[in-house]
Amino acid sequence: MNKITQMLMEIVSELSGKPAGAYNIREDGQCAGRQSTDHIRITPKTSEPGIDIRVLPGTMGESVYIPACITHAGVNDLVYNDFYIGDGADVTIVAGCGVHSDGEEEARHNGIHRFFIGKGAHVLYLEKHVGTGDGTGKRIINPQTQVQIAEGGYMKMDTTQIKGVDSTKRVTTASLGPRARLVIREKLMTHGVQMAESDFTVDLDGEDAGVDLVSRSVARGQSHQVFRSRINGNTRCTGHSECDAIIMDEGVVSAIPELTAANIDASLIHEAAIGKIAGEQLVKLMTLGLTEEEAEAKIIEGFLK
């Protein structure tokens, strides 16, 4: 594991050194460390790059760390990670991704994650993305997340793009069984001429399934963001989608949520608001002695917390 990977892992996983429990560290497309536990088996795939993570039924309170780091320009990493979460298991998965470039070429990570969440299982999925380094080459992260949640299963997906990622296209699809629940919290900050696109599709297929999707984002500089969500209520179910965006400078944000109720007992709601920081909020903080820049930073910190 090189020093840049260590630096990126500290940012995306809050780890210094190797974690306790199960982990798989991916560095420039190679394995830089792997450990299974009694309840969580990590095995490399044979037909394509990536790993299978099998969490045994009933596993309680364990974590899996699977950071992926790109440490120099000219890398185009593609990985398929599949998560099989046994019935009744309760686990935390920390899946950060850092892309570092000091060169002129692109540094790119494409991670395709599939989740098969068993009956009554409970998954907290944390995903932090960051770009670092002084190179002119673009830092690109394109994650795809495909989720199937069986009866009574639960997943919370907490996804954050901190800074430094020049281009991202995040595609998430989910299919929820009876009484399954999916909670998504997205936080996104773009600056410079960055481009970020989020695309969520959730099929509420099982009775009393529910999704709660909240995206909060800040677009600064000349950055451009597109938020899309599709919630399909195919049975008795509830869906809520919310997109709140702050624009600054010459930032541009589009929000395109789509609700389809195809069953009389589907109850779907969406809200979106895009605008700049309220003047009175700035004035209040400046009255307390902050400069305009400090006041802005404070407000954004609170908004994305």
Added chain:
Amino acid sequence: MNKITQMLMEIVSELSGKPAGAYNIREDGQCAGRQSTDHIRITPKTSEPGIDIRVLPGTMGESVYIPACITHAGVNDLVYNDFYIGDGADVTIVAGCGVHSDGEEEARHNGIHRFFIGKGAHVLYLEKHVGTGDGTGKRIINPQTQVQIAEGGYMKMDTTQIKGVDSTKRVTTASLGPRARLVIREKLMTHGVQMAESDFTVDLDGEDAGVDLVSRSVARGQSHQVFRSRINGNTRCTGHSECDAIIMDEGVVSAIPELTAANIDASLIHEAAIGKIAGEQLVKLMTLGLTEEEAEAKIIEGFLK
């Protein structure tokens, strides 16, 4: 003017007989009556079917009635109506459309309405659509409305589809100048196997322009509705879009609103909610002695009022 036209005009324009003031009655693609006034000139187009309506600057408190009626199956009517509203005028335009069919063939009205609204002018535009008759042929109404509002102008568009229209695709586009304001209220009820699609695009191009778009709809039977709105905030402006839908039986509703803020001083909001009638509302009315059907009808009446 035949009896079916008279019946349809009563429904869509609340008129019995010819109105006072300016009017143009269109019956099966022909003119069944026309009258101009000193301030409102109606002239037929020479190059295509339709009329030009010119409202002189400063005209106050006058109305224009332009009902369009299809009275039998096998008619496919296409009409281009252009409205030139002079600076500072204040007028009401009543533009209902009724399609009647007792036959097996389609009865179709396609109305393309263009509005050029002058500085500080004020327009109330009322549009009611209805289908009648026992024929098996489809009753189709496809209105296109294109609106340009100059500095300080105002338009309220009140559009209602009562019942009996088998298929409708409504496309509305608007471009707003400085301090111009557009208010849209859409009410829609579909039943049987009807299909209704609404598509609104509003460009907020002038400083302090504003749009307020509210759609309320009920989808019964096996009917299908799609609501699309696009609000583009290109300068300092405000935009609000709201879509509330009640589904009954096997009705299906999609809501696809799109907000794009391309300026730091654009403030855009959207809300959507789709669901069935709340059980507690029904119970409350039934406690007061109403049957379930009566209670439902009462709630829908209030929702679409």
